[in-house]
Amino acid sequence: MSASQSAVRSRAEAVKVSRTFDWLILFTLFFVVLGGYHIHYMLTGGDWDFWTDWKDRRLWVTVAPIVSITFPAAVQACLWYRYRLPFGAVVCILGLLLGEWINRYLNFWGWTYFPVNFCFPSNLMPGAIVLDVILMLSGSLTVTAVVGGLAYGLLFYPGNWPVIAPLHVPVEYNGMMMTLADLQGYHYVRTGTPEYIRMVEKGTLRTFGKDVAPVSAFFSGFVSIIIYFLWHFFGKWFAQTTFVKSENF
Amino acid sequence: MKILKDKVAKLSFVALLLTMTAAMFYTPTASAHGEKSQAAFMRMRTIHWFDLNWSKEEVAVNDTMTISGKFFVFTGWPETVDKPEISFLNIGIPGPVFIRAGSWIGGQLVPRSVSLELGETYDFKVLLKARRPGDWHVHTMLNVKGGGPIIGPGKWVTITGSMSDFTNPITTLTGETIDLETYNLSNTYFWHGLWYAIGLLWLAYWARKPMFVPRSIAVEAGKADTLISGTDKKVALGFGVGVIAIVAMSMASTNDKFPITTPLQAGLLRGIKSIEMPVTTVKVKIEDATYRVPGRAMQMTMTITNNGDSPIRLGEFNTAGVRFLDADVAVDETGYPDDLLAEEGLTVSDNSPLAPGQSKTVQVTASDAAWEVYRLADLIYDPDSRFAGLLFFYDAAGNRQMITIDAPLIPSFI
Numbered sequence: 057m058s059a060s061q062s063a064v065r066s067r068a069e070a071v072k073v074s075r076t077f078d079w080l081i082l083f084t085l086f087f088v089v090l091g092g093y094h095i096h097y098m099l100t101g102g103d104w105d106f107w108t109d110w111k112d113r114r115l116w117v118t119v120a121p122i123v124s125i126t127f128p129a130a131v132q133a134c135l136w137y138r139y140r141l142p143f144g145a146v147v148c149i150l151g152l153l154l155g156e157w158i159n160r161y162l163n164f165w166g167w168t169y170f171p172v173n174f175c176f177p178s179n180l181m182p183g184a185i186v187l188d189v190i191l192m193l194s195g196s197l198t199v200t201a202v203v204g205g206l207a208y209g210l211l212f213y214p215g216n217w218p219v220i221a222p223l224h225v226p227v228e229y230n231g232m233m234m235t236l237a238d239l240q241g242y243h244y245v246r247t248g249t250p251e252y253i254r255m256v257e258k259g260t261l262r263t264f265g266k267d268v269a270p271v272s273a274f275f276s277g278f279v280s281i282i283i284y285f286l287w288h289f290f291g292k293w294f295a296q297t298t299f300v301k302s303e304n305f
Numbered sequence: 306m307k308i309l310k311d312k313v314a315k316l317s318f319v320a321l322l323l324t325m326t327a328a329m330f331y332t333p334t335a336s337a338h339g340e341k342s343q344a345a346f347m348r349m350r351t352i353h354w355f356d357l358n359w360s361k362e363e364v365a366v367n368d369t370m371t372i373s374g375k376f377f378v379f380t381g382w383p384e385t386v387d388k389p390e391i392s393f394l395n396i397g398i399p400g401p402v403f404i405r406a407g408s409w410i411g412g413q414l415v416p417r418s419v420s421l422e423l424g425e426t427y428d429f430k431v432l433l434k435a436r437r438p439g440d441w442h443v444h445t446m447l448n449v450k451g452g453g454p455i456i457g458p459g460k461w462v463t464i465t466g467s468m469s470d471f472t473n474p475i476t477t478l479t480g481e482t483i484d485l486e487t488y489n490l491s492n493t494y495f496w497h498g499l500w501y502a503i504g505l506l507w508l509a510y511w512a513r514k515p516m517f518v519p520r521s522i523a524v525e526a527g528k529a530d531t532l533i534s535g536t537d538k539k540v541a542l543g544f545g546v547g548v549i550a551i552v553a554m555s556m557a558s559t560n561d562k563f564p565i566t567t568p569l570q571a572g573l574l575r576g577i578k579s580i581e582m583p584v585t586t587v588k589v590k591i592e593d594a595t596y597r598v599p600g601r602a603m604q605m606t607m608t609i610t611n612n613g614d615s616p617i618r619l620g621e622f623n624t625a626g627v628r629f630l631d632a633d634v635a636v637d638e639t640g641y642p643d644d645l646l647a648e649e650g651l652t653v654s655d656n657s658p659l660a661p662g663q664s665k666t667v668q669v670t671a672s673d674a675a676w677e678v679y680r681l682a683d684l685i686y687d688p689d690s691r692f693a694g695l696l697f698f699y700d701a702a703g704n705r706q707m708i709t710i711d712a713p714l715i716p717s718f719i
Binding site: 071074077082109112113137138139140141142143146147149150153168171173176179181182186188190192193211217218221222223224225226227228229230232233234235236237239240248250251253254256257268 | 391395401403416446448450454475477478479483486493496500504516517519520521524529533537538548553559562565566568573
């Protein structure tokens with residue numbers, strides 16, 4: 057068969073093969089991104105994502121969006137430039153959450169018996185959908201970085217509040233006030249996670265009025281913009297293809 | 306010949322695969338004693354655990370047991386380990402096989418980090434509630450910021466029963482009694498399931514149409530603008546507005562359902578009450594100390610001076626949780642772990658009662674396989690070859706005095 061001969065004999069066959077490619081590529085993209093993104097997120101935002109008693113109003117709200125907007129930015133760069141497909145962020149988060157839930161359920165619970173209500177992952181989906189939607193509607197990666205990045209940071213805490221709020225109900229425990237999340241961390245023993253490594257509301261610029269989370273959310277949003285720009289270029293670079301000219305054969 | 310070579314190669318590969326597969330099915334129980342891997346100098350010169358008591362050796366699921374005792378924060382704390390200004394009383398168990406129902410130092414509840422002082426002795430207690438059946442090695446443990454975990458002696462405890470019977474009832478300040486083991490689980494699954502489904506819908510909307518090859522062709526042909534239709538934009542707007550609406554509404558309804566919430570609590574507890582140890586009337590000076598490698602014995606020459614009112618005898622040398630006793634003077638009745646207890650491991654050249662006002666120089670030998678088993682002999686390979694420990698002297702009435710010793714150690718290889 058020579059290069060000038062087509063591998064398909066009819067348009068119908070071409071459409072069928074193209075569709076098969078769609079599923080093959082999507083499947084591979086999903087799992088490759090799952091693997092890389094999961095490792096990246098665990099190494100950067102790990103403990104904040106693992107434990108309820110790390111999900112504070114400050115460090116968690118700040119760190120999680122900043123380190124998690126990375127792969128969505130990169131994958132969006134590839135999928136939008138080449139295919140005008142606006143699901144880069146969502147496919148990343150679908151992969152990440154699938155990997156995280158498999159890990160938490162089979163390993164954290166199935167192997168080491170930490171209850172799942174203590175070690176569930178953070179919910180990143182609202183920000184990812186909005187990031188994809190902004191890209192699609194604006195057609196501009198700059199607008200996506202600025203508006204989408206900010207939205208990604210701002211949507212993180214409210215998107216997770218329905219899940220973690222019940223664990224922030226206070227208890228009085230042997231004369232001290234704790235939240236249920238603190239009590240989970242105290243009860244369910246982790247020999248490698250002493251209390252002092254929890255970064256609960258450490259640092260300056262603590263509140264605006266009395267609220268902590270909005271300050272952290274805005275800061276997180278602004279830094280997410282910068283991270284989006286940076287990882288956009290990573291994605292664009294990784295997505296390039298360079299062909300050897302056929303005359304060199 | 307080639308056919309034969311191919312056959313041999315093929316069979317060898319099959320044999321290799323079979324061996325690897327068989328090895329995967331062999332999974333012996335790992336019951337490592339991590340404390341042995343800690344450097345000897347660290348176990349000897351940081352936290353000295355003593356008067357330990359494990360209240361039970363067998364406990365049913367949902368029943369409780371305590372580990373209590375004392376620890377001395379060694380005055381000669383090694384320079385290579387950060388001081389225990391920020392520490393956490395932990396417990397050395399393989400994951401949450403127990404839950405830690407309470408922990409106290411000096412009578413104060415310590416769910417947070419604490420600040421401890423060198424040279425002080427503290428009493429502690431940890432209350433554990435059994436959760437997962439099995440045989441578990443339960444250690445005392447203190448985490449030190451900048452130093453890591455300092456693990457103490459461990460004892461085997463058996464938990465009987467079934468984990469499915471375990472409950473962890475807690476009453477909140479809002480008056481609700483919940484089971485912390487399963488609380489909020491269905492809520493978590495619901496929200497994660499919902500958002501995952503919405504994400505899948507977004508992906509499905511685009512995946513239902515041809516994705517990669519046709520769109521790539523169109524983009525390269527300069528027809529990228531034709532790939533996003535008006536309907537696509539409307540659907541996208543719907544998703545975007547819908548997401549923000551769901552987030553806003555769920556936040557509002559959550560605040561209605563849980564009007565009283567507090568932020569996570571953290572902080573450092575200072576002013577932990579130490580034990581007021583009685584003033585000691587015994588003085589000990591270590592003249593020399595050697596570790597004889599072949600004999601697994603440590604020999605010390607020490608000058609003991611009795612400034613008290615009653616004759617005293619040396620009963621115990623405790624280092625890194627290993628206790629060497631002179632059986633004529635001291636006997637353990639606490640059920641201390643056998644592998645850490647050398648009941649007749651302490652030999653004193655002259656352990657006759659030392660009268661008040663008298664001094665004598667004696668050779669003291671602490672001999673037991675524990676030196677090697679617990680890798681304390683590896684002290685001679687540490688960068689700071691000093692040993693440390695606690696000596697316990699007893700008077701005629703059975704009153705005890707604790708003296709700390711800290712001296713260089715010279716190895717002897719012959």
